[in-house]
Amino acid sequence: MSQAKVPTWVNIALIPVLNIMLAFLVSGLVILAIGENPIEAAGYLIYGAFGYDEGIGYTLYYATNLIFTGLAVSVAFKGGLFNIGGEGQAYIGGLGVGLICLSLDHTMPFYVIAPLAVIGAAVFGAAWGYIPAYLQARRGSHIVITTIMFNFIASSLMVYLIVNWLKEDGRMAPNSRTFGENAWLPYLHELLSPLGIDIGDSPLNLAFIWALLCCVFVWGLIWHTRWGYQLRTLGTNPTAARYAGIDTAKVTIWAMLISGGLAGFVGLNEIMGVNHNLLLNFTAGYGFAGIAVALMGRNHPIGIILAAILFGALYQGGAELAFEIPTITPEIVVVIQGLVILFSGALEHMFKDRIEGFFIRRAVA
Amino acid sequence: MPYAIELRDISKRFGAVQANKDICLQVPAGTIHGIIGENGAGKSTLMSIIYGFYEADTGHIEVDGKRVDIRSSQDAINAGIGMVHQHFMLVENFSVLENVILGAEGGAVLKNGIGAARVELQRLAHEYSLDIDVDAIVEELPVGLQQRVEILKALYRGARILILDEPTGVLTPQEADHLFRILKALKDQGVTVLLITHKLREIMASTDNVSVMRQGEMVAHRETANTSKEDLAELMVGKKVRLTVDKDDAQPSEVLLSAQNLSQFDGQGVKRLKNVSLELRAGEILGIAGVSGNGQSELLNVLSGITPMDEGEIHFAGQVITAKAPKDAAQMRDLKMAHVPEDRHKMGLVTGFEAYEAAVLGYHNSPVYNGKILMNRKAMLDECNERMAAWDVRPPNPHLKTANFSGGNQQKIVIAREVEQNPEVLLIGQPTRGVDIGAIENIHEQIVKLRDSGKAILLVSVELDEIMALSDRIIVMFDGAVVGELDAKDADERTLGLMMANAYNEEQEGEESAEVSA
Numbered sequence: 104m105s106q107a108k109v110p111t112w113v114n115i116a117l118i119p120v121l122n123i124m125l126a127f128l129v130s131g132l133v134i135l136a137i138g139e140n141p142i143e144a145a146g147y148l149i150y151g152a153f154g155y156d157e158g159i160g161y162t163l164y165y166a167t168n169l170i171f172t173g174l175a176v177s178v179a180f181k182g183g184l185f186n187i188g189g190e191g192q193a194y195i196g197g198l199g200v201g202l203i204c205l206s207l208d209h210t211m212p213f214y215v216i217a218p219l220a221v222i223g224a225a226v227f228g229a230a231w232g233y234i235p236a237y238l239q240a241r242r243g244s245h246i247v248i249t250t251i252m253f254n255f256i257a258s259s260l261m262v263y264l265i266v267n268w269l270k271e272d273g274r275m276a277p278n279s280r281t282f283g284e285n286a287w288l289p290y291l292h293e294l295l296s297p298l299g300i301d302i303g304d305s306p307l308n309l310a311f312i313w314a315l316l317c318c319v320f321v322w323g324l325i326w327h328t329r330w331g332y333q334l335r336t337l338g339t340n341p342t343a344a345r346y347a348g349i350d351t352a353k354v355t356i357w358a359m360l361i362s363g364g365l366a367g368f369v370g371l372n373e374i375m376g377v378n379h380n381l382l383l384n385f386t387a388g389y390g391f392a393g394i395a396v397a398l399m400g401r402n403h404p405i406g407i408i409l410a411a412i413l414f415g416a417l418y419q420g421g422a423e424l425a426f427e428i429p430t431i432t433p434e435i436v437v438v439i440q441g442l443v444i445l446f447s448g449a450l451e452h453m454f455k456d457r458i459e460g461f462f463i464r465r466a467v468a
Numbered sequence: 469m470p471y472a473i474e475l476r477d478i479s480k481r482f483g484a485v486q487a488n489k490d491i492c493l494q495v496p497a498g499t500i501h502g503i504i505g506e507n508g509a510g511k512s513t514l515m516s517i518i519y520g521f522y523e524a525d526t527g528h529i530e531v532d533g534k535r536v537d538i539r540s541s542q543d544a545i546n547a548g549i550g551m552v553h554q555h556f557m558l559v560e561n562f563s564v565l566e567n568v569i570l571g572a573e574g575g576a577v578l579k580n581g582i583g584a585a586r587v588e589l590q591r592l593a594h595e596y597s598l599d600i601d602v603d604a605i606v607e608e609l610p611v612g613l614q615q616r617v618e619i620l621k622a623l624y625r626g627a628r629i630l631i632l633d634e635p636t637g638v639l640t641p642q643e644a645d646h647l648f649r650i651l652k653a654l655k656d657q658g659v660t661v662l663l664i665t666h667k668l669r670e671i672m673a674s675t676d677n678v679s680v681m682r683q684g685e686m687v688a689h690r691e692t693a694n695t696s697k698e699d700l701a702e703l704m705v706g707k708k709v710r711l712t713v714d715k716d717d718a719q720p721s722e723v724l725l726s727a728q729n730l731s732q733f734d735g736q737g738v739k740r741l742k743n744v745s746l747e748l749r750a751g752e753i754l755g756i757a758g759v760s761g762n763g764q765s766e767l768l769n770v771l772s773g774i775t776p777m778d779e780g781e782i783h784f785a786g787q788v789i790t791a792k793a794p795k796d797a798a799q800m801r802d803l804k805m806a807h808v809p810e811d812r813h814k815m816g817l818v819t820g821f822e823a824y825e826a827a828v829l830g831y832h833n834s835p836v837y838n839g840k841i842l843m844n845r846k847a848m849l850d851e852c853n854e855r856m857a858a859w860d861v862r863p864p865n866p867h868l869k870t871a872n873f874s875g876g877n878q879q880k881i882v883i884a885r886e887v888e889q890n891p892e893v894l895l896i897g898q899p900t901r902g903v904d905i906g907a908i909e910n911i912h913e914q915i916v917k918l919r920d921s922g923k924a925i926l927l928v929s930v931e932l933d934e935i936m937a938l939s940d941r942i943i944v945m946f947d948g949a950v951v952g953e954l955d956a957k958d959a960d961e962r963t964l965g966l967m968m969a970n971a972y973n974e975e976q977e978g979e980e981s982a983e984v985s986a
């Protein structure tokens with residue numbers, strides 16, 4: 104006797120959409136409470152995120168970071184690991200990118216620097232994921248705790264390195280010198296304008312395409328390779344994994360290496376794509392937002408792309424909103440983002456049982 | 469006189485599956501009423517409806533002649549219905565008393581509730597002869613006593629109708645006998661007992677009336693005195709079944725696997741496996757009998773390479789495996805040892821996987837299922853389709869999640885996976901746990917067939933019937949050690965039962981202690 108089935112679209116579409124609607128409803132009440140018109144605010148937000156080419160560019164630029172960190176969280180999660188350390192891994196990944204660019208931009212052309220920077224981001228991010236992974240796999244320290252702590256260590260380490268070693272001589276600002284242009288990732292608007300396509304002037308760059316490729320990579324890796332099979336076995340049933348002779352420690356470590364590497368790619372977008380120098384705090388919470396993105400995207404690359412675009416739109420549209428209605432401060436925008444995370448992530452199950460129950464009853468009747 | 473509980477035309481449908489269809493049942497007060505049926509016959513659904521986990525689509529329930537509306541287990545408790553689940557719902561590190569009052573604490577301050585409960589429990593214990601130390605910690609009690617706590621819990625909440633779901637699965641035969649004496653005492657005090665089981669012997673031994681379910685329907689009601697095992701078995705499956713396995717005498721030849729002085733310690737340093745030695749020959753089935761939890765699982769895990777041994781050695785396929793030179797589960801598989809684990813949900817399957825994925829678990833590295841980089845989905849699907857046809861797995865859909873197959877079909881997926889790899893040695897734990905009678909016959913035949921083709925089989929089962937029907941040689945385990953070995957021809961239930969309680973040699977004292985501990 105099998106359990107009654109809930110239609111797939113309910114789980115992957117209806118429930119997330121309902122959660123977001125509720126988040127916006129509550130956000131509307133907040134905006135009403137500070138004396139502004141929520142409809143008008145929503146209009147600015149949506150216009151800011153999707154209304155014109157440049158806005159779309161910004162939305163996708165933010166989404167790029169969130170795709171990387173969302174994928175990072177989901178790969179670890181498929182193996183039953185909760186990687187809270189995306190922030191630190193992204194930060195250290197950026198260090199890898201920065202070091203490659205700083206050491207090669209005077210001597211090497213772009214097509215040599217770019218692949219090395221990709222490797223640098225991956226290796227540095229992975230290395231930062233490796234230590235907690237090793238500690239969990241071989242020593243039994245819980246990965247949630249260690250990855251959180253490693254975020255702080257990464258933060259301090261970067262301050263130390265930038266202030267003491269990498270800072271431009273004779274300057275007060277805590278960042279490195281600007282890279283030569285041969286170490287910049289090209290902007291998409293620059294790439295597309297020779298083809299007669301105008302997408303507006305935004306920081307959207309080649310890293311976005313790399314993020315989409317990473318989605319394909321993760322999809323193939325998790326669902327179509329032996330390693331992915333082992334990872335999913337470990338994540339859903341560790342006892343069965345041991346029964347199957349899967350080396351769980353090894354899979355755990357590799358999952359975190361890949362997760363950390365993916366998070367490290369944030370550095371490509373931020374350091375090599377936009378800032379063009381190594382600076383402090385460029386990760387700006389993307390590592391944490393990636394957890395919400397992965398949760399909302401159901402740990403599937405397609406879902407992660409959609410969720411990343413939603414969050415990217417909130418960042419971009421929110422900035423526009425704060426600009427257009429001065430009483431809605433950036434802090435209120437953060438509140439709205441927080442509400443979306445709260446309702447789609449933390450309160451995910453609030454409606455789930457009831458809605459599923461409704462469909463089960465309907466299927467029965 | 470109205471019936472203690474009466475079901476009228478209860479129907480329940482899950483999607484396309486009609487789990488219960490127009491079920492009518494009348495249980496006179498103060499009787500023990502058995503309900504038997506294969507797995508998937510709808511017994512559990514029916515009990516879940518009575519206990520308020522599900523709501524019936526149509527029909528209603530009457531208790532003492534009055535119609536009741538049961539929408540939650542609280543409603544059921546209020547109507548005087550109590551349930552003892554197959555897997556106990558106890559907080560293991562709480563005392564008996566704390567467990568009994570759980571959910572009925574009687575106010576925010578525990579002290580008053582506990583005081584009242586202590587008095588009430590003494591009364592109950594006295595009235596139903598359910599003696600128990602109310603301050604004992606539950607996890608320190610033997611399984612039989614834990615079950616008694618469950619019964620007390622139900623009675624404490626005022627149950628006059630007690631439902632027991634497969635209550636003897638975890639008990640020794642002696643403990644089971646004791647349970648039935650308790651049920652008799654409850655009955656004498658006017659409590660109505662509903663006993664769900666698939667064991668015909670228990671139905672015959674303890675019930676007044678019995679109802680048979682088949683494919684969601686109630687197919688027969690019988691007075692136990694006027695029926696027989698064979699009659700009931702036939703009603704359950706709808707055809708004549710054999711309760712014994714047809715097999716020729718074993719032709720054991722060379723030793724394929726031998727273990728010497730295997731010992732294993734758990735994480736707390738407790739010795740779970742104590743100097744176990746055994747030899748397994750080609751062409752024989754070696755049965756390991758024992759009450760569950762006496763080292764059988766540890767033995768299977770050590771032999772199959774899942775957990776490393778701490779002492780001793782295994783000789784297998786020309787290799788000597790020791791604590792210093794271990795082999796993991798993947799390596800043991802490469803040496804042609806297959807393993808059907810005792811618990812298919814926890815170990816043998818990944819229930820979230822589609823059937824074709826679960827069907828390669830453990831063999832997922834085989835070149836058959838892999839291309840250069842990606843897994844060969846088509847090869848996996850083709851093979852899964854073939855096996856589903858050959859092993860009559862229903863529904864034959866390789867894309868269905870393994871969780872959505874019935875127990876018997878899940879087990880077929882696991883056994884097919886292991887047997888089709890053509891192993892030299894098959895370790896098989898609880899091959900027919902939670903499997904319906906039709907499939908049991910099929911699985912038993914396959915095991916015998918494998919033996920006849922010259923393979924060695926190590927069978928672990930808590931079902932004595934199964935051990936006796938299949939094995940050529942029987943080893944009994946108690947507390948992690950081998951306490952007896954006998955030829956299957958010399959084995960009978962009583963001997964094995966006593967050995968399982970480690971009381972064979974001191975039979976007299978053995979029976980007394982079994983009564984005290986049961």
